[in-house]
Amino acid sequence: MPSHDVLLVGGGGAGLRAAIAVSEVDPNLSVAVVSKVYPMRSHTVSAEGGSAAVIKEGDSLDEHAYDTISGGDWMCDQDAVELFVNEAPGEMLQLEHWGCPWSREPDGRVAVRPFGGMKKERTWFAADKTGFHMLHALFQTSLKYRSIARYDEWFVTRLLVEDGRVQGVVAIELMTGKIQAITAKSVILCTGGCGKVFPFTTNANIKNGDGMALAYRAGVPLKDMEFVQYHPTGLPFTGILITEASRAEGGFLLNKDGYRYLQDYDLGTPQPKPVLRSMELGPRDRLSQAFMKELDKGRTLEGPYGPYVHLDLTHLGKKIIDTKLPFVRELCLKYENIDPVSELIPVRPVVHYMMGGVHTDIQGATPLGGLFAAGEAACVSINGANRLGSNSLTELLVFGARAGQAAAEHALQDKPVSAGIEAQAADEKKRLEREFLHKSGGTEPIAGLRGEMQSIMEKSAGIYRTGTLLEEAQAKVAELKERFRQVAIQDHSHTFNTELTAALELSYMLDVAEAVVECALHRTESRGAHQRIDFPQRDDEGFLAHSLVSHRPDDRPKVEYLPVTITRWPPGERVYGRAAAPAPPG
Amino acid sequence: MAETITIEVARYRPEEEGEPALQSYEVPLNKDWVVLDALNHIKDHVDGSLSFRWSCRMGVCGSCGMTVNGEPKLTCATFLSHYAPGPIRVEPLKNFPVVRDLVIEMTDFLEKLQSVKPWIVRKDDPAPAKGEFLQTPEQLDEFKQFSMCINCMICYAACPVYGLDPQFVGPAAIALAQRYNLDSRDQGEQERLDVLSQHEGIWGCTFVGECTEVCPKNVDPAGAIQQYKLAATKDWFKSFLMPWSKQ
Amino acid sequence: MKPPVAYRQYHPKWHRTRVSTFWWSRKWSYLKFMLRELSSVFVAFYVVILLLQLHALRGGPDAYQGFQDWLRNPLLVILNGISFLFVLFHAVTWFNLTPKAMAVRLRGKRLPDVLVAAPNYVAWLAVSALVVFLLTRQG
Ligand SMILES: Cc1cc2nc3c(=O)[nH]c(=O)nc-3n(C[C@H](O)[C@H](O)[C@H](O)COP(=O)(O)OP(=O)(O)OC[C@H]3O[C@@H](n4cnc5c(N)ncnc54)[C@H](O)[C@@H]3O)c2cc1C
Ligand code: SF4
Ligand code: FES
Numbered sequence: 001m002p003s004h005d006v007l008l009v010g011g012g013g014a015g016l017r018a019a020i021a022v023s024e025v026d027p028n029l030s031v032a033v034v035s036k037v038y039p040m041r042s043h044t045v046s047a048e049g050g051s052a053a054v055i056k057e058g059d060s061l062d063e064h065a066y067d068t069i070s071g072g073d074w075m076c077d078q079d080a081v082e083l084f085v086n087e088a089p090g091e092m093l094q095l096e097h098w099g100c101p102w103s104r105e106p107d108g109r110v111a112v113r114p115f116g117g118m119k120k121e122r123t124w125f126a127a128d129k130t131g132f133h134m135l136h137a138l139f140q141t142s143l144k145y146r147s148i149a150r151y152d153e154w155f156v157t158r159l160l161v162e163d164g165r166v167q168g169v170v171a172i173e174l175m176t177g178k179i180q181a182i183t184a185k186s187v188i189l190c191t192g193g194c195g196k197v198f199p200f201t202t203n204a205n206i207k208n209g210d211g212m213a214l215a216y217r218a219g220v221p222l223k224d225m226e227f228v229q230y231h232p233t234g235l236p237f238t239g240i241l242i243t244e245a246s247r248a249e250g251g252f253l254l255n256k257d258g259y260r261y262l263q264d265y266d267l268g269t270p271q272p273k274p275v276l277r278s279m280e281l282g283p284r285d286r287l288s289q290a291f292m293k294e295l296d297k298g299r300t301l302e303g304p305y306g307p308y309v310h311l312d313l314t315h316l317g318k319k320i321i322d323t324k325l326p327f328v329r330e331l332c333l334k335y336e337n338i339d340p341v342s343e344l345i346p347v348r349p350v351v352h353y354m355m356g357g358v359h360t361d362i363q364g365a366t367p368l369g370g371l372f373a374a375g376e377a378a379c380v381s382i383n384g385a386n387r388l389g390s391n392s393l394t395e396l397l398v399f400g401a402r403a404g405q406a407a408a409e410h411a412l413q414d415k416p417v418s419a420g421i422e423a424q425a426a427d428e429k430k431r432l433e434r435e436f437l438h439k440s441g442g443t444e445p446i447a448g449l450r451g452e453m454q455s456i457m458e459k460s461a462g463i464y465r466t467g468t469l470l471e472e473a474q475a476k477v478a479e480l481k482e483r484f485r486q487v488a489i490q491d492h493s494h495t496f497n498t499e500l501t502a503a504l505e506l507s508y509m510l511d512v513a514e515a516v517v518e519c520a521l522h523r524t525e526s527r528g529a530h531q532r533i534d535f536p537q538r539d540d541e542g543f544l545a546h547s548l549v550s551h552r553p554d555d556r557p558k559v560e561y562l563p564v565t566i567t568r569w570p571p572g573e574r575v576y577g578r579a580a581a582p583a584p585p586g
Numbered sequence: 587m588a589e590t591i592t593i594e595v596a597r598y599r600p601e602e603e604g605e606p607a608l609q610s611y612e613v614p615l616n617k618d619w620v621v622l623d624a625l626n627h628i629k630d631h632v633d634g635s636l637s638f639r640w641s642c643r644m645g646v647c648g649s650c651g652m653t654v655n656g657e658p659k660l661t662c663a664t665f666l667s668h669y670a671p672g673p674i675r676v677e678p679l680k681n682f683p684v685v686r687d688l689v690i691e692m693t694d695f696l697e698k699l700q701s702v703k704p705w706i707v708r709k710d711d712p713a714p715a716k717g718e719f720l721q722t723p724e725q726l727d728e729f730k731q732f733s734m735c736i737n738c739m740i741c742y743a744a745c746p747v748y749g750l751d752p753q754f755v756g757p758a759a760i761a762l763a764q765r766y767n768l769d770s771r772d773q774g775e776q777e778r779l780d781v782l783s784q785h786e787g788i789w790g791c792t793f794v795g796e797c798t799e800v801c802p803k804n805v806d807p808a809g810a811i812q813q814y815k816l817a818a819t820k821d822w823f824k825s826f827l828m829p830w831s832k833q
Numbered sequence: 834m835k836p837p838v839a840y841r842q843y844h845p846k847w848h849r850t851r852v853s854t855f856w857w858s859r860k861w862s863y864l865k866f867m868l869r870e871l872s873s874v875f876v877a878f879y880v881v882i883l884l885l886q887l888h889a890l891r892g893g894p895d896a897y898q899g900f901q902d903w904l905r906n907p908l909l910v911i912l913n914g915i916s917f918l919f920v921l922f923h924a925v926t927w928f929n930l931t932p933k934a935m936a937v938r939l940r941g942k943r944l945p946d947v948l949v950a951a952p953n954y955v956a957w958l959a960v961s962a963l964v965v966f967l968l969t970r971q972g
Contacts, residue, residue: 037639038696040737041647093714099706099769101726101733108720132646133733140704140762152696175685176843204641237618240644331644334663447630491635493601495845496686499634600845656859683847691847727943728936746863749852793930794866812934 001422003183004149005029005411006404009156009169009211010190011039013131013396014375014403016138017091018188021404022411023145029408032182033142034151034171036206036501040139043192043204044396047131048243048327049115050123051393053088056112059120061085068391069569071117071283072355072384073528074544075224078567080362084382084391084398091397092124100137101126113324114248116389117283117576119276123390128243128327131393151182155501156210158428159187159218162418165369166218170428174501177494179432181425183417186370186407189215189358190400193376194512196505198351198462199454202234202241208505209512211377215358216511220366221548221560223379225512226519226530227355229387230463232287234350236305238335242328242347244389246313246340247280249324253287254310254344255299261309265290268577278577285386285529286576288349292463303346310344317341349463353392355383355529356519359548364403370410374403381546385528436500442488446502449487453480453506453513461513461520466533470521477513484510514557519547522559540571589615591666592673593624595636598684606684608675615670621661622650625676625688638688645802648736651743652688653677658743660802679743681752692739698755699737702763702781707774725770732765732810734803741797741807747790755785757797757807764810767817775817783818791815869926872919879916928953 006022008015011033022031033039054064064085069076096102096110103111103125115123126133142148154171160181161167168183191211195203216222232253233242247253250273255261260270260279267286268278275281291309294300300307313321313328318341321329325340332338332345357379364372364380375396382395456476460469484507491499525539526532545561552558590612598606611632613624622640629636638661639649645663652661655675666674682690712719741757748754763782767775782788791811798808840846857867889900903909932949 037641037647037649038692038737041641041649043642043647045647045736046642046644090714093718096718097706097712097714097771099766099771101730101769102718104721104723104726106723108722108725110718129646129734132736136733136735140699141706143700144703144705152693175691176845178843204643204647206641238643334645445630446634488634490633491637493599493635493686494843495600496637496689498629498637502629502634598848600848601840606848606850680850683849685845685847724938728938746856746866749856792866792869793926793933794862796860796862799862806933809933809936812930813936816934 001181001183001425002032003168003417004032005184006186006188006407007032007034007169007182007184008188008190009034009214010042010192010375010377011035011037011139011150011152012042012190012192012375013044013135013138013393014192014377014400015039015042015188015190016135016142017397017400018190018374018404018407019148020138020142020145021401022408023147025405025408026412027145027147029147029411031145031148032151032184033148034154034156034169034182036153036155036174036210038152039142039150040136041206042135043207044131044135044393046202046204046241047134047393048128048241049245049248050113050125050130050390051092051134051397052115052118052123052388052390053092053394054085054120054122055089055092055110055124056121059122063119064088064122066569067118067277068382068388069384070572070574071388072382072386073285073538073574074540074566074569074571075227075381075384075528075546075564077362077381077565078569079565080380081382082567083362084395087398087401088394091401092394095134095137095397098137098141101133103127113245114274114276114281116244116247116281116287117277118281118388118390121276123248125245127323128245128325134393155504156214157432157504159214159371160421160424161218161368162420162424165415166371167417167421170425172432172500174496177497179429181421183421185411185413185415186372188364188403188407189371189373189377190375191377193354194509195351195354197454197509197513197516198228198457199451200234200239200458201351202231202239203351208509209354209377210505210508211373212358212515213508213511215366215368215371215373216515216551218368218371219551220368220371221359221550222356222515223359223546223548223562224356224381224385224519225354225515225549226461226523226547227383227385227528228351228461228516229284229353229355229529230288230349231284231352232291232349233311233347234352235331235336236303236308236346236348239350240331240335241350241352242311242331242345243325244284246311246325246328248274249313249320250274250316251280252312252315253280253347254312255294256301256309257299258310259299261294261299262287262290265293266577275577282576283386283388283574284352288463289531291349301346306348308346308348311347312344313340314342314344353387355379355381355385355387356516360403362402363406364399365406372403372407374399378403379546385530436487436489436503437492437494437497439489442486444483444486445488446499446506449480449484450506450509453477453510457513457516461516464531464533465520467521467524470517473517474521477510477517481510481514511551515549518557518559519549523547544571591615591624591670593621593628594673594675595625595628595688596677597636597687599635599686610673613666615666617665617667619666621652621654621659621664621666621674621676624666625661636688637686646736648738651679651738651740653680653743658740658800660738660740663802679739681743681745681749682739690739694752695737695739695742695756695759698759699762702755702759703774703778704762704766706766706769706772707777708771709773719771721770728770729765729768731804731806732761732768735761735765735805735807736803738802740800740802741805744796744800746794746796751790753785754790755782755788757811758805760788760814761805761807761810764813779818779821782814783821788815788818868919868922872923875912875916875919878912879920882913924957928957
């Protein structure tokens with residue numbers, strides 16, 4: 001059994017940052033990065049727009065905190081946010097020292113751009129491939145550290161828990177099919193989000209909520225799972241993201257009459273140049289909701305892949321587009337055969353980000369001993385009911401590093417591996433063989449179950465929700481979980497069996513879907529990205545609290561509430577595009 | 587019934603067969619579909635045992651490189667309609683060992699990448715808290731192109747030198763070494779030169795230029811190799827003519 | 834089906850495709866690569882000729898005359914012709930390669946490749962013109 005001090009599940013931005021943090025605490029600690037894809041393939045690679053941290057004169061940490069908190073509709077834990085905005089600049093500078101090719105001002109200083117929901121310009125960017133450059137800089141830097149061992153293309157199927165603490169994982173080496181326990185004193189889940197629970201998403205094939213489900217099954221609660229972010233501008237059919245940076249550079253959203261419709265939804269008055277925290281630079285939840293209302297009014301366009309509106313960049317000119325948004329142009333030309341320099345881009349809201357995740361404290365520690373989580377898989381929570389664009393990449397760094405340090409400290413306590421671990425690993429191997437590898441006669445095709453799950457989630461847990469629809473989804477997901485027992489597996493090979501991984505991913509997604517629906521059903525108010533038609537008001541009396549959902553083997557999941565931590569910003573109205581934005585307290 | 591197109595996929599299951607063989611499938615010829623969508627259609631609805639790598643479906647993660655009608659391509663950026671009326675042949679990338687179906691083995695590249703020290707090397711080590719290293723947009727431009735590599739291995743599949751001599755460090759790893767050499771924040775050029783000059787393979791490259799031709803991200807690895815050769819030659823002359831100049 | 838003999842559990846046999854003998858005929862760029870490899874033979878041949886020429890020069894006017902007569906042998910003329918073509922090919926390759934090896938910048942902008950390669954050709958033309966001038970003047 002290979003054994004390490006700290007084991008990371010996931011080699012995306014959060015995982016790699018954590019791995020380096022462990023090595024920097026103590027180079028003698030052995031670190032394992034276990035990832036189901038090569039680390040540089042992780043989905044952080046797709047992030048386009050940028051990463052926020054206060055760096056310029058005239059900006060302040062308090063303003064970043066206030067934007068984040070009001071953007072999150074007061075669901076953010078304010079102690080976590082304060083710490084986040086505080087440590088963000090340091091982390092971003094650290095990444096600059098590690099070679100990330102940030103876009104620059106003529107004088108050589110780092111450049112920043114405006115972003116949705118942010119009152120000041122503070123979003124660092126590397127053209128419009130920010131996540132790509134951050135991930136490759138982190139990955140290439142991680143190659144420098146001898147203490148980091150990589151398990152590339154190992155797929156984790158289970159957490160090994162004994163004596164009330166996590167002691168490792170079981171994983172399949174995809175190349176050979178070997179099922180192997182890897183033990184560790186601390187484990188950090190950095191498995192990213194779960195967009196694939198929905199049919200139409202910017203998320204990659206690998207984003208199936210694996211880590212959330214692994215924790216959930218091990219009895220760790222998931223937090224705020226009802227808050228699913230729709231990004232207002234995805235390309236129809238592919239769901240490829242057209243970054244918010246395109247609006248930050250001055251793009252307009254137009255309905256079928258060429259009208260900047262956001263002005264009708266309390267988001268400000270149209271101006272020729274972008275105005276911060278206004279119109280197209282409002283928060284994502286409000287923009288996606290405005291689209292749905294336009295749809296109701298019959299003012300959207302209709303295409304082969306459903307309704308859409310237009311994103312207009314033509315007035316920016318070729319030069320701005322080519323220097324600030326080259327990837328947007330490349331994607332539009334390639335996938336839509338449209339040149340944004342002279343044509344309108346069809347866009348529609350698309351599932352993008354999971355605000356919720358594994359419940360952690362501000363050190364990244366979960367309630368289970370030795371288990372930590374960071375990145376999109378975790379919920380710390382700084383994103384509240386709606387994440388602001390460009391806060392997530394920064395979160396990977398700040399909380400990746402923190403979780404790494406905390407996990408390292410924990411590993412230094414040096415507890416021995418319990419005797420029962422080997423037996424548990426053997427059990428897991430038997431389970432995988434019994435339920436998948438050696439099974440024949442299954443009747444439920446993976447793609448069929450997955451499709452049914454995705455469509456019920458879109459229908460009932462989308463931008464607008466109702467109790468009736470959520471109840472329908474609750475029953476449906478339970479039915480799908482039952483039917484999953486009969487899943488059909490044609491591929492019994494040990495060598496790179498992607499049908500096996502697809503089945504396991506589906507089982508993770510079903511758990512995540514269950515958690516999302518359960519939390520959404522229990523939250524009878526509307527806040528941020530969670531909009532209940534039957535409960536349209538925000539209810540601070542009843543629900544200024546995080547949902548914690550726990551798995552129960554033979555029962556419905558249990559939902560409890562944990563009060564939101566408020567430090568300096570009492571709940572207020574979210575104001576965009578109007579003058580009345582209350583100044584943050586000094 | 588909508589139009590369809592035939593797609594011939596290389597299958598290799600080491601537990602069942604000793605040699606790869608082509609298998610044909612009919613898939614809908616949807617004008618919005620890329621080759622990868624067709625493979626997913628097969629996997630989801632026809633034959634669940636077909637194995638291939640993919641993730642982002644937007645040409646940035648580098649997972650989905652395969653040989654399409656003889657040419658190395660990112661299959662998520664290669665449209666079916668381009669090959670109509672077909673047939674389309676999809677095989678694993680050339681020059682790599684095949685693990686299964688369309689999946690190749692590429693740990694060789696990761697070792698080579700690590701060997702060229704693709705990270706910022708500094709003699710001094712100023713604390714980040716002191717502020718960023720200044721770098722003008724022009725200085726950024728010097729290396730930007732080489733930093734766009736998504737490690738998709740398409741250039742390796744097109745490189746005859748790598749095919750003949752797997753010791754060759756290869757286009758992408760050299761481009762990434764050069765990416766750091768040209769970065770104004772880096773001070774490690776000499777270290778990388780020392781590493782690279784130990785690799786004989788590089789002189790085997792006589793400017794075929796295919797790597798640059800096929801690269802989906804316009805990285806121009808061929809340019810990087812030539813730049814490196816020039817640097818290595820200068821370095822050699824320097825140490826030959828003025829041995830005292832090098833410590 | 835019985836597993837092939839080569840398969841052992843958890844140790845899949847990787848399939849390695851052999852490079853076909855005629856791989857270089859698939860593409861013009863590959864063919865050029867092979868031609869450059871092949872050219873070494875002719876370049877070596879030319880070096881031998883050059884050495885022989887020096888040797889003849891040392892042997893006095895008669896020996897040199899003999900060497901020149903020998904050069905008129907049609908076979909040698911053909912071989913020399915081929916070598917010339919290969920050297921030409923190499924020259925063009927290297928000329929075109931200059932912009933790749935040296936990214937020349939002017940006021941922050943990278944010069945287009947043609948502009949960097951062009952001086953090579955200009956210099957080449959100039960030197961050729963000079964040689965022609967010298968030769969015709971003598972004759
Ligand atoms: C298109 C797009 C654009 C975005 N743009 C921005 C932006 O501009 N600004 C911003 O701040 N945020 C942006 N985001 C959000 C942000 O990119 C993500 O939230 C963030 O990258 C997630 O990083 P991560 O490290 O948590 O996970 P990921 O990068 O998704 O990595 C997950 C890792 O976990 C591994 N893993 C998962 N399951 C298993 C398993 N079972 N076994 C082993 N390993 C496993 C994977 O292999 C992978 O290495 C964007 C997101 C998308 C989708
Ligand atoms: S240089 Fe181009 S072809 Fe080669 S791996 Fe990088 S992106 Fe792919
Ligand atoms: S799937 Fe990511 S590059 Fe093609």
